[in-house]
Amino acid sequence: MSDHYDFVIIGNSAAGLQALRTLRRHDQNSSIAIIDREDCPAYSRVLTPYYIGGNIPREGLDIVDHAFYTKLSATTLFGQAVVSFDPEKHYLQLADDKQVTYTKLLLAVGAEARTLAVSSDRACVLRHMADAEKLVNLLKGAKSVTAIGAGLVSLPLLSHASEQMEKHLVIGSDHVFSRVVDAEAAAIIEEQLEAKGLKIHKRNDIEEIIEGQQLQLKLSSGDSLTSDLLVIGKGVTPNTQLAVEAGLEVAEGVLIDSFCCSSHPDIFAAGDAAEGKDFTSGEMTIQGNWMTAVEQGENAALNMLGRGCPYQGSLKNNITEIFGIEVATIGHYQEKDASEIISSWNSATGRYRKVFLDEQQRVIGATMVGETNDSGLYYQLVSTRSTFPGKELLHGTANFARTQLRLAS
Numbered sequence: 347m348s349d350h351y352d353f354v355i356i357g358n359s360a361a362g363l364q365a366l367r368t369l370r371r372h373d374q375n376s377s378i379a380i381i382d383r384e385d386c387p388a389y390s391r392v393l394t395p396y397y398i399g400g401n402i403p404r405e406g407l408d409i410v411d412h413a414f415y416t417k418l419s420a421t422t423l424f425g426q427a428v429v430s431f432d433p434e435k436h437y438l439q440l441a442d443d444k445q446v447t448y449t450k451l452l453l454a455v456g457a458e459a460r461t462l463a464v465s466s467d468r469a470c471v472l473r474h475m476a477d478a479e480k481l482v483n484l485l486k487g488a489k490s491v492t493a494i495g496a497g498l499v500s501l502p503l504l505s506h507a508s509e510q511m512e513k514h515l516v517i518g519s520d521h522v523f524s525r526v527v528d529a530e531a532a533a534i535i536e537e538q539l540e541a542k543g544l545k546i547h548k549r550n551d552i553e554e555i556i557e558g559q560q561l562q563l564k565l566s567s568g569d570s571l572t573s574d575l576l577v578i579g580k581g582v583t584p585n586t587q588l589a590v591e592a593g594l595e596v597a598e599g600v601l602i603d604s605f606c607c608s609s610h611p612d613i614f615a616a617g618d619a620a621e622g623k624d625f626t627s628g629e630m631t632i633q634g635n636w637m638t639a640v641e642q643g644e645n646a647a648l649n650m651l652g653r654g655c656p657y658q659g660s661l662k663n664n665i666t667e668i669f670g671i672e673v674a675t676i677g678h679y680q681e682k683d684a685s686e687i688i689s690s691w692n693s694a695t696g697r698y699r700k701v702f703l704d705e706q707q708r709v710i711g712a713t714m715v716g717e718t719n720d721s722g723l724y725y726q727l728v729s730t731r732s733t734f735p736g737k738e739l740l741h742g743t744a745n746f747a748r749t750q751l752r753l754a755s
């Protein structure tokens with residue numbers, strides 16, 4: 347005997363939660379179930395480094411509480427993993443032998459952190475609450491921490507660990523945040539990180555971990571580091587296994603059309619597990635950011651309700667603060683494929699701006715370092731394909747040095 351729901355959402359995080367909210371906002375009568383392996387109301391993964399570093403309490407991560415789901419009359423199947431689903435028979439198999447049938451299904455199953463070929467009990471990825479709890483314990487009494495990976499896990503984690511700790515960052519690329527900012531912006535960030543005591547080991551990898559009182563980390567450069575723990579931030583792998591086994595079309599992620607629908611008309615996908623069109627390039631991509639997951643969750647829900655709402659495509663949209671430095675990237679962030687780049691840098695204030703334009707002078711991307719108050723404005727310019735309103739916007743004050751490159755003639 348299986349329970350039937352009009353809508354079933356697998357994944358109770360950015361995409362799934364927004365889908366639930368949207369379904370209920372537009373439809374008070376349908377039955378909805380939301381399923382997650384994790385046994386807690388939705389929380390912010392983005393803020394877990396603050397919690398691990400002791401800067402916010404566990405409750406500070408919560409986005410909603412149990413009462414939220416009751417209020418929306420949603421059935422919660424938390425602490426339960428979906429092990430398979432059948433697109434034609436419209437049923438899901440849960441790990442405890444329970445089956446659930448659905449009319450429309452949303453895959454909001456996110457991604458898993460990649461690990462290293464080498465391992466240790468004192469090395470840990472950061473994706474789920476269990477990882478965060480393990481890192482809280484590993485950091486207790488630690489005097490040094492090493493993180494590997496140049497992105498949004500390693501740097502915030504190092505940033506929020508105690509200032510007294512010795513901190514190392516090992517990265518494979520030649521600059522930090524290599525998937526978010528270009529080399530010029532990264533150089534400005536790195537100078538400030540190093541001034542705050544972070545030791546950056548570029549074009550490197552960890553080839554061996556030797557256990558001892560401290561971990562000895564053998565780097566591919568031949569150098570070695572000693573550290574009390576290792577945080578692994580080497581990117582993520584989308585959770586596509588269920589979709590592959592069910593016969594859906596999958597590339598890196600579950601392929602979705604402009605209605606967030608998969609290759610099966612009753613199955614939708616959103617967030618870090620879904621591969622859809624990028625707003626600026628038009629290429630299929632997985633943005634891997636919270637905002638995209640929310641937008642796609644909302645769009646998928648509208649289309650599960652049969653509203654026929656096209657999604658305009660996802661935009662890179664990252665705003666973070668590391669070691670007291672604010673960094674934001676909206677849309678395009680590399681010289682490649684931009685027709686014109688306008689940048690400004692004020693060494694006195696640490697405020698850096700770079701705006702990328704296409705051949706029609708429309709803003710396709712912006713990078714901000716030092717202060718990100720105007721990121722909403724740039725988001726608006728990029729998402730409405732607006733032309734650049736002028737240098738006043740970029741400058742703000744009179745004493746900026748400015749460079750202007752015309753890349754395409």
Ligand SMILES: Cc1cc2nc3c(=O)[nH]c(=O)nc-3n(C[C@H](O)[C@H](O)[C@H](O)COP(=O)(O)OP(=O)(O)OC[C@H]3O[C@@H](n4cnc5c(N)ncnc54)[C@H](O)[C@@H]3O)c2cc1C
Nearest residue numbers: 357359360361382383427428455456457617618634635636
């Ligand atoms: C430390 C950290 C820092 C980050 N910083 C930023 C940032 O600064 N800015 C930004 O935009 N993004 C950031 N991100 C990325 C952001 O958190 C993700 O893009 C976002 O969480 C994606 O949401 P999602 O709903 O697609 O998937 P997820 O958040 O991955 O959630 C998927 C859910 O599905 C559940 N699930 C998966 N498979 C199953 C199954 N078979 N059965 C049941 N349940 C299942 C999982 O348990 C999980 O709860 C960060 C991520 C981390 C980990």
